[in-house]
Amino acid sequence: MDTEITLRVDGAAHPLTVDTRTTLLDALRERLRNTSPKKGCDHGQCGACTVLLDGRRVNSCLVLAVTVDDAEVTTSNGLAADGQPHRLHRSFVEHDAFQCGYCTPGQVCSAAGMLAEAQAGWPSHVTADLDAEDVDLTDAEIRERMSGNLCRCAAYANIVPAVAAVAAVEGVRR
Amino acid sequence: MREFRYERADDVDGAVALLAADPDGAFLGGGTNLVDLMKLGVATPDLLVDVRQLTSVEVTGLPDGGLRIGAAVPNADLAADRRVRERFPVLAQALLSGASGQLRNRATTGGNLLQRTRCGYFTDVTKPCNKRAPGSGCGALEGVHRNHAILGQTLDGPGACVATHPSDMAVALVALDAVVQVVGPDGERGIPIRELHRLPDDDPSRDTTLRHGELITAVDVPVLGFASRYRKARERASFAFALVSVAAALRVEDGVVADVRLALGGVAHAPWRATAAEAALRGQPATEEAFGAAADAELAAATPLRDNGFKVPLARNLVVRSLLDLVEVAR
Ligand SMILES: Cc1cc2nc3c(=O)[nH]c(=O)nc-3n(C[C@H](O)[C@H](O)[C@H](O)COP(=O)(O)OP(=O)(O)OC[C@H]3O[C@@H](n4cnc5c(N)ncnc54)[C@H](O)[C@@H]3O)c2cc1C
Ligand code: SF4
Numbered sequence: 470m471d472t473e474i475t476l477r478v479d480g481a482a483h484p485l486t487v488d489t490r491t492t493l494l495d496a497l498r499e500r501l502r503n504t505s506p507k508k509g510c511d512h513g514q515c516g517a518c519t520v521l522l523d524g525r526r527v528n529s530c531l532v533l534a535v536t537v538d539d540a541e542v543t544t545s546n547g548l549a550a551d552g553q554p555h556r557l558h559r560s561f562v563e564h565d566a567f568q569c570g571y572c573t574p575g576q577v578c579s580a581a582g583m584l585a586e587a588q589a590g591w592p593s594h595v596t597a598d599l600d601a602e603d604v605d606l607t608d609a610e611i612r613e614r615m616s617g618n619l620c621r622c623a624a625y626a627n628i629v630p631a632v633a634a635v636a637a638v639e640g641v642r643r
Numbered sequence: 644m645r646e647f648r649y650e651r652a653d654d655v656d657g658a659v660a661l662l663a664a665d666p667d668g669a670f671l672g673g674g675t676n677l678v679d680l681m682k683l684g685v686a687t688p689d690l691l692v693d694v695r696q697l698t699s700v701e702v703t704g705l706p707d708g709g710l711r712i713g714a715a716v717p718n719a720d721l722a723a724d725r726r727v728r729e730r731f732p733v734l735a736q737a738l739l740s741g742a743s744g745q746l747r748n749r750a751t752t753g754g755n756l757l758q759r760t761r762c763g764y765f766t767d768v769t770k771p772c773n774k775r776a777p778g779s780g781c782g783a784l785e786g787v788h789r790n791h792a793i794l795g796q797t798l799d800g801p802g803a804c805v806a807t808h809p810s811d812m813a814v815a816l817v818a819l820d821a822v823v824q825v826v827g828p829d830g831e832r833g834i835p836i837r838e839l840h841r842l843p844d845d846d847p848s849r850d851t852t853l854r855h856g857e858l859i860t861a862v863d864v865p866v867l868g869f870a871s872r873y874r875k876a877r878e879r880a881s882f883a884f885a886l887v888s889v890a891a892a893l894r895v896e897d898g899v900v901a902d903v904r905l906a907l908g909g910v911a912h913a914p915w916r917a918t919a920a921e922a923a924l925r926g927q928p929a930t931e932e933a934f935g936a937a938a939d940a941e942l943a944a945a946t947p948l949r950d951n952g953f954k955v956p957l958a959r960n961l962v963v964r965s966l967l968d969l970v971e972v973a974r
């Protein structure tokens with residue numbers, strides 16, 4: 470069933486007619502040709518499709534496009550403001566935090582959302598003191614908070630330091 | 644995927660009326676379970692009524708010190724809420740042990756309660772499953788059932804089903820005696836959460852006692868006033884459903900159990916309130932021995948399947964460990 474929506478992606482508005490069954494991931498990739506978010510599993514299990522929806526990380530494969538025509542979508546592409554790589558992009562390159570790169574845009578968006586969550590003081594499953602005011606993103610915290618992003622090349626050993634370096638700059642890692 | 648209409652009602656009554664008029668329609672929360680099941684052909688609604696903008700995204704205080712959680716509050720926000728962390732750590736921990744950061748951001752309180760089983764036969768439309776296709780048989784009974792139920796199953800007949808309820812949050816809410824507020828075609832009602840999820844009995848197609856068109860608007864959590872915690876055993880360190888989990892709360896006075904709440908996840912078709920263990924514990928000394936005896940009293944009723952007998956000692960150990968932890972906390 471066709472429906473008119475406007476998708477706001479990476480700062481630009483796109484009026485679209487979509488079948489109600491279209492996911493945000495498919496709308497981005499197949500209709501807007503933004504292939505930054507990837508389709509790994511299509512079932513919420515791998516995180517390759519992660520984008521920011523009004524600044525919060527979500528799996529775009531489980532979001533119907535018709536439900537977000539009032540939201541701001543940011544992909545890994547959009548994090549590169551004015552063509553300049555985001556500090557997470559730079560850190561992933563500096564730390565060699567990927568091999569094939571398929572999971573990387575999802576990892577980067579997830580890390581961006583995760584850092585904002587840490588700045589807001591959100592705890593995680595491994596946080597010992599639930600009442601703590603501030604979050605300290607130790608390696609264990611980063612692993613737990615990034616567990617929604619799988620990497621088939623198993624670049625985890627470099628992804629953790631890549632995220633840790635940015636966490637330190639942003640004041641959420643001691 | 645079947646074609647469907649997508650609607651946003653103006654208010655709660657409008658949403659309820661839309662669904663009441665369409666037996667094949669469904670409410671849509673975050674969609675992290677429903678959209679998944681629609682892709683698999685397991686759920687085939689012809690109408691989705693989006694209720695994320697209709698129900699509340701606020702957590703508000705109740706006069707007794709409890710909390711009212713709006714049905715649209717995302718799982719992530721609920722876990723991060725300072726009042727939840729302070730007053731009901733068991734709830735924050737249960738939420739934080741579930742799914743991933745991305746999923747918790749999108750998943751809602753109402754949708755989490757009503758997520759469907761992860762049984763692999765239920766999610767595969769080419770397989771027999773009494774829950775998805777009543778009368779077709781239960782594939783898990785003699786098949787892959789390592790992570791299926793050990794308590795309260797229906798082991799034969801057309802109602803056979805050995806599935807578990809997958810929600811972590813619901814286990815904590817059952818231990819906390821939460822009340823689920825719903826609005827339906829016949830008006831409003833409050834459902835004690837222990838009466839929300841069903842055992843399969845002779846009809847595993849029904850997960851809950853909700854009637855078609857009933858919308859969850861909020862969940863009320865009454866004041867607890869003593870220490871609580873959640874423990875979950877799973878196949879990997881993170882981002883996995885529970886094999887067995889325990890939501891526990893304990894009040895000890897002069898070394899004796901004055902009050903206790905215990906609920907188990909991953910063991911039954913519904914979050915399992917361990918009433919036998921609770922009864923066995925009240926008034927007993929708060930010792931490892933008494934905790935073990937209480938767990939045994941509960942698990943005496945277990946009927947494990949060929950490949951999931953490990954859940955019985957796992958559940959026992961989790962109960963004992965959780966209660967010992969709570970004795971420590973209280974010290
Ligand atoms: C890969 C993966 C891993 C996961 N791991 C875990 C885990 O470890 N622990 C865990 O607990 N969960 C886990 N989940 C499940 C997740 O928590 C649920 O998918 C989520 O909570 C469902 O919420 P939702 O708002 O997205 O529901 P939806 O998918 O929108 O809806 C689910 C059901 O609830 C109904 N519904 C929604 N809102 C209402 C309402 N207000 N009133 C009445 N009916 C309503 C819908 O019609 C539908 O039937 C996992 C999910 C995935 C995909
Ligand atoms: S356990 Fe229940 S859900 Fe799984 S196949 Fe059997 S009937 Fe279906």
Ligand code: FES
Nearest residue numbers: 509510511516530
């Ligand atoms: S493609 Fe969305 S989580 Fe795997």
Ligand code: FES
Nearest residue numbers: 568570620621622
């Ligand atoms: S770099 Fe290949 S999947 Fe992560």
